[in-house]
Amino acid sequence: MTDRGWGWPFDDPISVDGRKPVRLRDAGKYIAALPKREHDAPEWRAAMEALMLVAEQGGPTMFARIGIMRAFNRGKPPPDSEPRRKKAKAYRVVTTR
Template sequence: MPWSTPFDDPILLPKGRRLLTLKDAASYIMKLPKDEHSVPEWQAAMEALILVAEKGGPTMFARIGVMRALNRGHVREFTEPGKKHHWGRRKLKRDQ
């Protein structure tokens, strides 16, 4: 699979740019500063890009690797801060 292979969905970057192909993602990673470039998440993204480009794997693997590296500092929140849970408020009549 050549480096010009496009991703299934383009990767949106914070400054409004988009990564459309494997080559775009590789050049973006190579332009990162040295300390950012050596972070394990970016190393894994580079390995995924190389495997997909040279061994012909699915482009989704490379996309996932780049997305994980881009979002490595983001903490996911599963509940909204002001939302209360519904369990524990009601009791059955037999338990009273």
């Protein structure tokens, strides 16, 4: 794998307000342009840390993508917040003598 640093493209681009940060640098610029209050949120701090680790240490770009997606979705409930439950099967105990 070649060392491309901040020029690495995401495996699967992220769609943000109609724009798509294609490279790690694009995502870094997006995070830097956020308002200070949102920029200092723990989720965005974690996303920045993951982004820097991937860009500077050469980790998988999926880590940075996951961090950014979690920051975008902060405060939103998971898509399926209700646990899925199956109906219990009715069993009959059969004893043999």
